Amino acid sequence: MNSGNIAESPTKQARYDRAYLRMATEWAKLSHCKRRQVGAIIVKNNIIIADGYNGTPSGFENCCEDSEGKTHWYVLHAEANAILKLAKSNNRGQNSTLYITLSPCKDCSKLILQAGIKRVVFINKYKDSEGVDFLSKAGIEVVQIMNPFSENEQ
Numbered sequence: 001m002n003s004g005n006i007a008e009s010p011t012k013q014a015r016y017d018r019a020y021l022r023m024a025t026e027w028a029k030l031s032h033c034k035r036r037q038v039g040a041i042i043v044k045n046n047i048i049i050a051d052g053y054n055g056t057p058s059g060f061e062n063c064c065e066d067s068e069g070k071t072h073w074y075v076l077h078a079e080a081n082a083i084l085k086l087a088k089s090n091n092r093g094q095n096s097t098l099y100i101t102l103s104p105c106k107d108c109s110k111l112i113l114q115a116g117i118k119r120v121v122f123i124n125k126y127k128d129s130e131g132v133d134f135l136s137k138a139g140i141e142v143v144q145i146m147n148p149f150s151e152n153e154q
Helices: 010-027 080-086 106-115 129-139
Strands: 039-044 047-053 095-103 119-124 141-144
Touching: 010 039, 010 047, 010 080, 010 095, 010 119, 039 080, 039 119, 047 080, 080 106, 106 129, 129 141
Parallel strands: 095 119, 119 141
Antiparallel strands: 039 047, 039 095
């Protein structure tokens, strides 16, 4: 149950889950995207090993939408940015937990699986559930916590 995190009890794990989701929410605020700001934190053994938010690749103008308000095709999702940052580091994603403000799309779900992430905790649901369905089918634990700012939700 606590893959990627050291927690002594389900209640303690729930407290950590809410805290990391609040951090992901703060990280999302760094995004320059107007339509949707998404933040991601990857945690292993209660240590943040990578983070990311949705945005343009390095070297591109930090503008996610075109003149009609549509997201540019090359914008990277928060979890993809976090996984890419992890790949550049000396850390490994094996048995870690991804905390993200929006459930992953199907393309990012493939990256999550390949990175060895064993648990995904999110706040809001993406427009389709294919990514979450894929992760569940692959044996990755997926948890939704709709209000990480409430101490009552587990």
